[in-house]
Amino acid sequence: MKILVLGGDGYLGWPTALHLSRLGHDVGIVDNFARRQYDHEMGVDSLVPIAPLHQRARRWQELSGQSLAIFPVDLTDAARVHAVVGEFEPETIVHFGEQRSAPYSMIDRSHAVYTQVNNVVGTLNLLYAIADVDPSIHLVKLGTMGEYGTPNIDIEEGFIEITHRGRTDVLPFPKQPGSFYHLSKVHDSHNIQFACRIWGLRSTDLNQGVVYGQETEETALHPDLATRFDYDAVFGTVLNRFAVQAVAGIPLTVYGEGGQTRGMLDIRDTLACIELAIDNPAERGEYRVFNQFTESFSVNQLAEMVAALRPGAEIVHLDPPRVESGSHYYRAAHTKLLDLGLVPHLLSDGLLESVMLVADKHRDRIDPGAMQPTVDWRRTSNTVGDARDPVAEPA
């Protein structure tokens, strides 16, 4: 199959591109390298060094014999998006190409506007390109479990049956996202669903949980194939950050009470879920939602699991920089990918130890200051980058 991976230079896009290539698909990568620029802006870096995209692709060709087509394109450039889709003629497009950090979107007005324009306009350009070039292309779009927020009822997979004043309908599940980034994903979901309805497009919206881990079967083949590993307070995901804090011998920083519960998954399961969505495409005109996570943990549980592997590791609670419930009900359905055959890797299977090993191997690159939160949701303007100003004190 011809598959275009948008955001294919990123944490998840790169290993997905390799995985699909190894399966024998003809893979093209679109990226504007915005993610590498955010590192310069924030004064941080991936803990694991990553090679430039062309070097990565050359190494992959040398090792696998498979070539990857590279398109250095910004998705907000409509004409170029249209040209790439027309030139490459993909049967499937996997869309990872967005600004994906909640704290980054909450820095100030310009970062909120950038995030929403980048994400919503990029996806809208893509929808128009698909409709014009070939409406039968299957769009596999990365959304987030954060679109739902934390309602006091069970979360369904995209839709909920509601009976209201004696009448019943199946409607999109109510969304209560927690940042301007998460809101951009909700706007995307509405636009994609609408495009499926009016133009007969087909799309799978993957509402993904928080991903942990760094190595996949393909990225482990050579250091040039490594994917990024973010642990800083703006881009690092929580479990990766705790692993680095434990290895560096500094306290694990839990925000507030630590009862915040989220769906999570191993990076290898992200690849498996994408593969399942591609192999079992949506019908023409169908917009479907899969909740893509395998287990749920509270932040306290994660901190305790990591601390248990490093006797003596200290856990501290910081004033919460985010506006969110410190403890709440959380139960979310996630059966559709299991029904398609997903066999999850569970956190208890030993991946946590391997994440700690990755952190240990690169411990000389750890910047402890990068893990102090600098973005306070309550402020309309925060100072980040080299002049960063930590916002949270131990509670």
Ligand SMILES: NC(=O)c1ccc[n+]([C@@H]2O[C@H](COP(=O)([O-])OP(=O)(O)OC[C@H]3O[C@@H](n4cnc5c(N)ncnc54)[C@H](O)[C@@H]3O)[C@@H](O)[C@H]2O)c1
């Ligand atoms: N990492 C997670 O835990 C997680 C969880 C849930 C959902 N997701 C979603 O999965 C996707 C990928 O996440 P990731 O962690 O790999 O992020 P990432 O930031 O590492 O990768 C995103 C890639 O998209 C590129 N990009 C951004 N804007 C672009 C544009 N306008 N044009 C072209 N390329 C652009 C970036 O340069 C980057 O390489 C995102 O959409 C994110 O919202 C990630």
